[in-house]
Amino acid sequence: MTSGRSAISRGFRVLEDKLLVYKLRHGSKDALCRIYEKYRDDLLRIAAGLLGERSAAEDIVHDTFAAFVRTAEKFQLTGSLKGYLTTCVANRARNKNRATRRRQAVNIDDAGPVTSDLKRPDQWIIYTEDFRRLKNAIARLPYEQKEAVILHIQGKMKFKDIARLQETSVKTAVSRYRYGLNKLRSILDGEVTK
Amino acid sequence: MRPAENIKRWIKNASINTSPEVNQAVLADLLNELDKSKIAGSPGTKSNICSTLARSRIAQLAAAAVIIIATCLFFMQQEQTGEIKKQEITQTPKSPAELNTFASLSFAYRKGGIPELERQCDKTLDVLGPFDNGRIRIKHTLAQFEENHLERTYYEN
Numbered sequence: 513m514t515s516g517r518s519a520i521s522r523g524f525r526v527l528e529d530k531l532l533v534y535k536l537r538h539g540s541k542d543a544l545c546r547i548y549e550k551y552r553d554d555l556l557r558i559a560a561g562l563l564g565e566r567s568a569a570e571d572i573v574h575d576t577f578a579a580f581v582r583t584a585e586k587f588q589l590t591g592s593l594k595g596y597l598t599t600c601v602a603n604r605a606r607n608k609n610r611a612t613r614r615r616q617a618v619n620i621d622d623a624g625p626v627t628s629d630l631k632r633p634d635q636w637i638i639y640t641e642d643f644r645r646l647k648n649a650i651a652r653l654p655y656e657q658k659e660a661v662i663l664h665i666q667g668k669m670k671f672k673d674i675a676r677l678q679e680t681s682v683k684t685a686v687s688r689y690r691y692g693l694n695k696l697r698s699i700l701d702g703e704v705t706k
Numbered sequence: 707m708r709p710a711e712n713i714k715r716w717i718k719n720a721s722i723n724t725s726p727e728v729n730q731a732v733l734a735d736l737l738n739e740l741d742k743s744k745i746a747g748s749p750g751t752k753s754n755i756c757s758t759l760a761r762s763r764i765a766q767l768a769a770a771a772v773i774i775i776a777t778c779l780f781f782m783q784q785e786q787t788g789e790i791k792k793q794e795i796t797q798t799p800k801s802p803a804e805l806n807t808f809a810s811l812s813f814a815y816r817k818g819g820i821p822e823l824e825r826q827c828d829k830t831l832d833v834l835g836p837f838d839n840g841r842i843r844i845k846h847t848l849a850q851f852e853e854n855h856l857e858r859t860y861y862e863n
Contacts, residue, residue, distance in 0.1 A: 536740075539740065544733075545733060548733055552724065578739050581736050584743070585743065634725075635725060637722050637723075637725075638724065639722055640720070640721055640722060642721070646716070646717060665714055665718055666717065697713050700713070
């Protein structure tokens with residue numbers, strides 16, 4: 513019964529997304545507002561979880577929405593809109609992470625400006641205490657494990673899609689998720705025992 | 707140790723808040739972007755056949771089918787016109803003996819008398835068709851034959 517209800521609600525969501533994309537393709541501002549309101553928080557949460565850096569996460573989500581608007585005219589929705597936007601955010605976060613790692617490998621003199629995580633007046637994301645703890649714990653995981661955990665739990669992505677995104681097998685994606693979850697559990701338990 | 711389900715629930719419920727001012731500012735920026743893309747993309751809003759074909763698999767198959775059918779029809783037509791031309795060529799008289807001339811008729815008469823002459827007339831009729839939309843008769847042919855013969859003897863004399 514519950515699975516039937518959730519299937520129906522998922523169907524409605526997909527239908528609504530298709531309608532919104534159709535309207536957006538025809539230049540509807542209301543459709544854009546609705547898409548933005550609907551997925552903004554989830555995308556920001558995923559980006560912040562993946563990168564652990566507030567300003568980078570904000571930039572990525574802004575850029576994802578901007579790119580989506582620019583290409584909306586030719587956009588064809590084949591799956592779920594949330595899945596599409598989440599994949600865009602994950603790809604951008606991955607590129608950003610690679611660039612950051614590369615920057616860390618070069619000399620400190622050549623490195624660009626380091627973004628601060630302190631509170632700014634134009635700050636978009638405001639962390640809750642729970643999220644701050646999660647962010648600090650998850651920052652200690654390897655990137656692939658972090659990605660698998662966040663995309664599966666927060667992004668509600670299937671392991672098949674995560675595997676495609678990580679260019680690996682489904683088995684590897686599942687084991688990355690399990691390892692990540694176990695590590696996270698031990699980190700949090702360590703925090704509690706302290 | 708915390709059970710995995712608790713950790714999952716905790717991750718799922720760990721939420722963030724967003725600044726309403728920045729939300730509005732970003733939305734305004736996106737709306738501006740939408741306006742810009744509308745202005746830039748207005749001529750492209752007309753359906754482009756090439757892009758439709760490139761995107762849709764059904765359209766690709768339909769286009770391929772149309773091209774194949776058109777090619778087949780073209781070749782069939784070419785073949786038919788070739789046959790007609792061939793027929794036209796075969797219908798042209800092969801030798802002067804098949805023409806309804808004084809010489810051919812006299813040759814036919816000398817060869818086999820009236821039956822041969824009649825056959826010659828039929829052959830001529832097959833090739834050239836009847837004149838005056840009516841049936842050609844042997845009588846007329848003979849009359850014409852006689853007339854031609856008289857003319858010829860007159861000029862000879």
